[in-house]
Structure formats: structure tokens, C-alpha cells
Amino acid sequence: MENHDIIAGRNAVMEALRSQRSINKILVQDGAKGGSMSEIIALAKERSLNLEFVKGEKLDKLVPGIRHQGVVAMVAPIAFQTMEDVFAKAAAKNEDPFIILLDELQDPQNVGALIRTADAAGVHGIMMPKRRSCPLNAVVAKISAGAVEYVPVVQIGNIAQTIEELQKRGCWVVGADMDGATYYEANLKGPLVLVIGAEGKGLGRLVKQKCDAIVSIPMVGGVSSLNASNAGAILMYEAVRQRRSR
Secondary structure (H helix, E strand, C coil): CEECCEEECHHHHHHHHHCCCCEEEEEEECCCCCCCHHHHHHHHHHCCCEEEEECHHHHHHHCCCCCCCCEEEEECCCCCECHHHHHHHHHHCCCCCEEEEEECCCCHHHHHHHHHHHHHCCCCEEEEECCCCCCCCHHHHHHCCCHHHCCCEEEECCHHHHHHHHHHCCCEEEEEEEEEEEHHHCCCCCCEEEEEEECCCECCHHHHHHCCEEEECCCCCCCCCCCHHHHHHHHHHHHHHHHHCC
């Protein structure tokens, strides 16, 4: 059975896997075996999906009243796109690529708000890793106010390798971190990738090393940082300002 962004039951999950539907995560009950379970696990691994083994009580809470048979799939409410789609969108508008890369953000409020701002700022695509990221669920879709339908979202594997690929394609990769140069002194024109770090920990060490530049937002109050969606919004609109200036 399907309940919004959750599919429960062995047959339903199996069909979702076979149809190549976009799946964020598959939860399998500890010790569940027999029947089609081994095939479900094998297909999930073949597609490099996020596979998590959990206690049965967690599945019971996710789909109360539904016979889940030891397996639940969390599916995306939108169709993921590719890096090629993002560059094609920029080319169709005769614009330099403008991309947001999310480094393992897990809060759906932040992710949804960032997608909404990205749409408003004319971003051509959002990239986020398959693993250790917030699932693109109904909460994200709601917070984004429908923007997920307009901004291509790309699921990626290794973040550092993706940065290298974007650099080879001519993009300038700028990460947001507390020890960077002040953002309005940075060059945010041309083909641009803004990397926004995870809540609390910021950019990963290797991701930070791979960036071409690191920028920060001055903080003069009592708190030491902004949340990811606010920081991302400030940086996106500084990029918009620079890209529109002559």
C-alpha cells in the first residue's frame, strides 16, 4: 500500500524497485527473511540505494495499521533529474550555470526552504547526495511551496567527485563556512556552484578542500551562525546581484 511518500509491503516495494521509481531509502526489519525479501535487498544494493535495517516497531510507527511485511520504502514525490538536465536548462536560457550543492543537509525545513529560494533566484539545479541527506518527502515538497516541480533536483554519489566533475565543466565552486572571506567580496559571477554545509557541522573537510573558494557571512550578534536556508538565501541573492550587475 502507498501512503503519501511511503510504500509498504514486499510486493509494493518490489514493484517500485523494478519500475526504477525514485526511492530515497528502504527500511528492512531486522531478521526479516524468506519469500521476496532477499531479492528486495539485492535489488536495493544493485541500485546503490540507502538500505537501513531497523526494529519492527519503527516500521509499525511509520505505517500504523498497515501490514508492512518487514519492509518500507520512502519514495520521492518528484522525479530526480541528471547533471545533464541542469546544464541543458542553463543553456536553454542562455545563462551561465547556477547550481546549489547541499552537503548532507538532513533538516526538511531547511532543504524545502532552500529549494524555494533557489527557484526564486533562478538557480538551474540542486544537487544532493543519496546518502546522509534529508529524503525528498512530502514535508520538503510542502515547505518548498511547489518549487520542487520547477528546480531540477539531482541525486549524486560522492560529493568530492561531483565537485571535481563540475569544475571540469568550467564551474567555480564556492563553499559557505565560518572561516571564509566575506561573501560580498567574493566573485560569484559566471558558472557557479554554491556549496551549503550540513546543520551544525558545516562543510565536510574534504568538501571544503575541494572548493575553489570559501565565503562567510559576517555575524555581529549573540549567535554564531545562521541556519542553512537563511545562509543559502543570502548567498544566492548576492550571486543574483553580481550576475545582473554590469
